[in-house]
Amino acid sequence: xxxxxTGDPSQLAVLQAGREQLSLSYxxxxxxxxxxxxxxxxxxxxxxLTGNLRxxxxxxxxxxxxxNEEFTERGLDHPIPYSGEI
Amino acid sequence: xxVAEVVAMVEHSTCTVRRGNGEVVxxxxxxVDLANAGAxxxxxxxLGSQLGSRDVVVDLSGVRFIDSGGIHALIRAQxxxxxxxxxxNPSSAARRVLDIVAPGAFIMESPVDTGVSPEIDxxxxxxxxxxxxxxxxxxxxxxxxxxxxxxxxxxxxxxxLVADVPLGETLHRVAQITIQAIPSAAFAGMSMLDQHxxxxxxxxxxxxxxxxxxxxxxxxxGPCLDAWRTQSTVRIxxxxxxGDRYPEFAAAALEHGVLSTLSLPMAAGGVGMGALNMYAxxxxxxxxxxxxxxxxxxxxxxxxxANATAYWxxxxxxxxxxxxxxxxAVIEQAKGMLxxxxxxxxxxxxxxxxxxxxxxxxxxxxxxxxxxxxRQPPPQAG
Numbered sequence: 001x002x003x004x005x006t007g008d009p010s011q012l013a014v015l016q017a018g019r020e021q022l023s024l025s026y027x028x029x030x031x032x033x034x035x036x037x038x039x040x041x042x043x044x045x046x047x048x049l050t051g052n053l054r055x056x057x058x059x060x061x062x063x064x065x066x067x068n069e070e071f072t073e074r075g076l077d078h079p080i081p082y083s084g085e086i
Numbered sequence: 087x088x089v090a091e092v093v094a095m096v097e098h099s100t101c102t103v104r105r106g107n108g109e110v111v112x113x114x115x116x117x118v119d120l121a122n123a124g125a126x127x128x129x130x131x132x133l134g135s136q137l138g139s140r141d142v143v144v145d146l147s148g149v150r151f152i153d154s155g156g157i158h159a160l161i162r163a164q165x166x167x168x169x170x171x172x173x174x175n176p177s178s179a180a181r182r183v184l185d186i187v188a189p190g191a192f193i194m195e196s197p198v199d200t201g202v203s204p205e206i207d208x209x210x211x212x213x214x215x216x217x218x219x220x221x222x223x224x225x226x227x228x229x230x231x232x233x234x235x236x237x238x239x240x241x242x243x244x245x246x247l248v249a250d251v252p253l254g255e256t257l258h259r260v261a262q263i264t265i266q267a268i269p270s271a272a273f274a275g276m277s278m279l280d281q282h283x284x285x286x287x288x289x290x291x292x293x294x295x296x297x298x299x300x301x302x303x304x305x306x307x308g309p310c311l312d313a314w315r316t317q318s319t320v321r322i323x324x325x326x327x328x329g330d331r332y333p334e335f336a337a338a339a340l341e342h343g344v345l346s347t348l349s350l351p352m353a354a355g356g357v358g359m360g361a362l363n364m365y366a367x368x369x370x371x372x373x374x375x376x377x378x379x380x381x382x383x384x385x386x387x388x389x390x391x392a393n394a395t396a397y398w399x400x401x402x403x404x405x406x407x408x409x410x411x412x413x414x415a416v417i418e419q420a421k422g423m424l425x426x427x428x429x430x431x432x433x434x435x436x437x438x439x440x441x442x443x444x445x446x447x448x449x450x451x452x453x454x455x456x457x458x459x460x461r462q463p464p465p466q467a468g
Contacts, residue, residue, distance in 0.1 A: 028406065031406045031410045032410070034414060035410035035413040035414050035417075035452070036413070036414070036451060037414055037417050037418060037421070040178070043182075043185055057434075058434050058437065061437075061438070061441060062437075065441050065444070068445070069450055072448065072450075077448070078445050082441070082445075084438075
């Protein structure tokens with residue numbers, strides 16, 4: 001059974017704020033997540049970011065990394081914390 | 087033991103009928119798009135006609151990609167089979183498109199053992215798919231084959247559900263088909279939001295339509311707006327007698343010689359997207375039959391609208407999607423190589439190694455993965 005993200009729900013809001021700051025659609029973020037090996041469908045992404053579902057730790061880190069790679073391209077160094085850093 | 091036979095193979099997609107364990111299943115794998123949606127439709131319909139009143143089960147677990155055309159092939163087949171058409175285990179790719187294009191349109195099935203083991207021989211004869219059945223009852227009845235105006239209108243419309251033409255043209259064609267199918271409708275128009283978020287009538291068969299509608303948009307009330315807002319049909323049989331309900335709209339309509347109107351809501355996935363409006367030069371121009379037919383056409387138009395959005399969104403993202411597939415493959419391969427080196431390393435651990443290396447070295451994760459894949463395996467110690 002995969003570990004579930006049990007951290008502060010405000011951490012999920014950090015993911016959402018990152019997505020909004022980058023102006024990424026849920027679809028575009030899902031594609032980045034999928035490119036990194038994520039397996040969950042698009043509607044789950046929205047449910048996690050809006051706090052309606054808890055992602056697994058892996059899914060949390062996949063999303064955090066997808067956002068961080070976009071931030072890195074814009075000169076920001078991994079602003080979204082990973083599950084091990086929370 | 088189940089056996090698989092190829093029923094139709096068009097480019098990347100295969101439709102296979104699998105029999106055994108007391109069931110017959112249409113298994114769809116690979117990519118279903120505009121090019122081969124017709125083959126899927128034919129396969130599902132042929133199987134349905136062979137199974138008679140029994141349910142048609144379509145297994146979508148192996149679908150890598152399906153677009154709105156593929157979903158529509160299934161919706162069309164669903165309308166023609168005698169039994170139910172049920173979907174089994176849609177892949178996440180199929181589920182995403184189903185959720186956007188046709189939420190709730192299909193029954194999801196879980197496997198059951200019916201205890202009957204029909205035999206089906208499959209033969210591909212040119213473009214035709216032939217299924218010969220033994221061991222199950224013949225169809226209860228012939229498939230309905232009606233050639234009235236209603237069927238013709240829907241058939242004409244179905245060709246535009248998946249056509250590769252801009253949305254405006256498609257909807258305009260829907261409006262034209264509507265006035266052809268409903269003779270008392272002198273002209274028709276569609277109310278929807280413009281790019282500034284205000285109601286407008288961008289689709290019409292005669293300019294009278296946007297001119298009349300402008301009066302209700304200015305007044306903030308009218309039958310098209312009410313149909314749109316309340317998601318219900320608004321019929322006005324006599325604008326002279328019922329004019330006080332929407333005075334501004336009634337005045338504008340009467341100026342154009344319109345005596346009765348019919349407005350139907352356009353909605354997909356529970357979201358109101360606009361209204362289809364018809365205008366007649368006679369009082370009580372629209373019967374209950376007209377209303378029922380118009381509702382079917384409007385539902386189809388709503389699907390066009392939802393479909394077109396999904397279609398163009400998918401198109402915009404397809405380049406990213408192809409890159410994503412490549413990236414994913416490299417990362418999976420690198421994870422596999424890392425796991426092969428250590429018996430205790432899980433796939434999640436392997437991802438974590440790649441992720442932390444990517445962060446530490448400030449290099450994209452897929453490039454770290456590519457390095458691992460490109461590197462020659464270390465010589466065996468010994």
